[in-house]
Amino acid sequence: MSAIIEDVTARKILNSRGNLTIEVDITTINGFGTASAPSGASTGKAEAVPFPDGGVEGAVRKVEELIAPELIGLYADEQKEIDTLLRELDGTENFQNIGGNTAYAVSLAAADAAASSYDLPLFQYLGGTLACELPFPLGNVVGGGKHALGKSTDIQEFLVLPVGAPSFSAAVEANAMIHRRLKILLKKIDPGFTGGKGDEGAWAPNVSNDQALEAVSTACKEVSDEVGFECRAGLDVAASSLWNPEKQCYVYTRDALTRDTGEQIDYILDLIEKYDLVYVEDPLHEDDFEGFKELTQKSRDCLICGDDLFVTNVKRLSQGIEKGSGNAIIIKMNQVGTLTETWEATRLAKENNYVPVVSHRSGETAAVHIAHLAVGFKAPIIKTGVVGGERIAKLNELIRIEEILGDKAQMATLKI
16 A cells, blocks of 8 residues: 555756756655656667657656556556556557656656655665675766767767776776876877866867777776776777768768778777777667677677667567677666666566666766666666766765665676
């Protein structure tokens, strides 16, 4: 009885870019839950439609007039029933009518309210008493592409992953040290660098891809020596934004060159070997399952991760598994809309030895739910930035979770 939904409300709020998004509150007899939807700048074409006709205002109306009357009286802990209802109310495959962000906010608010009703933290409600593994934080430290303006890098994100960290707290501190160290290193490469940052708090200097990688690699080595455990570099190429379908090539504007698929694969393999990369996300465009397969087969000791390729979608992930395309998947709940479908994609990934990487979006809110999803889903990696209030909120929440777990807390097993 304690989890019976009594009230559902929605409102417009701002995300980290200052753009409008939706926030939903769900009140039960003994609990309260709230969730707000993030948004991405680099999005896959197979993602759920973010908002219905009418934008965020239209989404709020959908909650008030269509969704709320159907939810009141249901049990917040009947997650699958709620998520199935959202699908039925929408009636399309990609949430065109109510919006994927609307579904996200309602679905996650229901889980939050259910956890509150049972007086449990969300990670424990989702994962049970065995949810005691902390993810390794994957952080964006230099940014370009759609996440920055001006003469930034063609590659969208230069990342760091403290793979040897003994605790989450130590891992977060190491990432922050690398971020600070990079400001000094980048200033030497780009004397005009004034400390400008992109959407996710990563530095946005006027440097080439190779110069950025040299700097990140150097910072990782220096900080690794200081903290006593290994930190490695990674990339999010966001290759769909570089792909020219008419010319069938990847266009690197800053470097003034193009690469066909074979050349792109060779280029990424060279970067993996030269800089000992631990992680490469979206190295090829969103429909190139064969290219992902070839790259995965030829790379060693590196996670080849699909974001636009899979969009947290079971059908697309199944296609990738069948072909052997990649060995990791970005998990972004608002790509697919509901918590149930997000868990199904995560479970399928784990069953087939694909590493699930629970991820933020470039346009974030201060909500901390993905920190709980990472622990509750037992995901080995969380991608949620290094600095910036909306990023730090998730990292600090994981520090708190580590404290709540106490002696039971341990770092996840990361197989690369």
